[in-house]
Amino acid sequence: MKLRILGTNNMSSLTTRWPAYLIDGRLALDAGSLTRSLTFEEQSGIRAVALSHRHVDHTFDLVPFGLNAKVSGWPAVDVYGIQDTIDSLRTGLLGGIAPVLIEGQGEEQAALNLNVIDYHKETTVLDYSIVAVPVPHAVEAAGIQVTAGGTKLFYTGDAGQGLSEAWKHLAPDVLLTECSHGDENRTHALRVGHLTPGLLKETLVDFKGLHGYLPRVLVTHINPPWEEAVRTELAIVSEELGHEILVTESDMTFDLGS
Numbered sequence: 001m002k003l004r005i006l007g008t009n010n011m012s013s014l015t016t017r018w019p020a021y022l023i024d025g026r027l028a029l030d031a032g033s034l035t036r037s038l039t040f041e042e043q044s045g046i047r048a049v050a051l052s053h054r055h056v057d058h059t060f061d062l063v064p065f066g067l068n069a070k071v072s073g074w075p076a077v078d079v080y081g082i083q084d085t086i087d088s089l090r091t092g093l094l095g096g097i098a099p100v101l102i103e104g105q106g107e108e109q110a111a112l113n114l115n116v117i118d119y120h121k122e123t124t125v126l127d128y129s130i131v132a133v134p135v136p137h138a139v140e141a142a143g144i145q146v147t148a149g150g151t152k153l154f155y156t157g158d159a160g161q162g163l164s165e166a167w168k169h170l171a172p173d174v175l176l177t178e179c180s181h182g183d184e185n186r187t188h189a190l191r192v193g194h195l196t197p198g199l200l201k202e203t204l205v206d207f208k209g210l211h212g213y214l215p216r217v218l219v220t221h222i223n224p225p226w227e228e229a230v231r232t233e234l235a236i237v238s239e240e241l242g243h244e245i246l247v248t249e250s251d252m253t254f255d256l257g258s
């Protein structure tokens, strides 16, 4: 399983991109910066998109991606999400401004097929098994585990305190986790359902207590104004836990094994 980081911030600018990740060039996790990170050829290789939740920083590029697929005549792409996410796409981002992408037009088929996935139920997507697990956030949200061969990657999407509940159902090899705020902003993070380095440490301790090991930890979804603080505080957490915590950046790639 090869993981490519496309966007790794929760704010969009010339130098920061919204969250999106690509597995083996064909399965996207979230779509915040799906088109602005990839060439047309690379986009045409995407066969499925799995979404963590409805927030626009995780879904926005579905519109240009769908339009590119429609204009270029690429095969329809399956989009997966929990009921809340799919309902929101149907009435909002896609249904509201680009319904042709999900409904088709005359003889022309839809560019994006929307599919609801249920929590805790393994769904086969391409050659992968994916499972959505509820995670605490400001809106209903799922973390997504992707399994290929012997490798399990769990992507938290946006999640805050209470993420440890997910560890009862999961034992991934790799954890791609958000860490949006610095610890100075812990109160706000608790209110809006995000993690700080301190909160991440707490949930990693819970994970180890339950499973006896720590997964490889890759951090994403950092709020740019807090980036320096988050990096400094994560380095301390890493030392305290005796475990590497790597802060990802756009265009990084990771070979996660098979």
Ligand SMILES: [Zn+2]
Residues within 6 Å of the ligand: 010, 019, 055, 057, 058, 158, 221
């Ligand atoms: Zn987000």
Ligand SMILES: [Zn+2]
Residues within 6 Å of the ligand: 053, 055, 137, 158
């Ligand atoms: Zn969110």
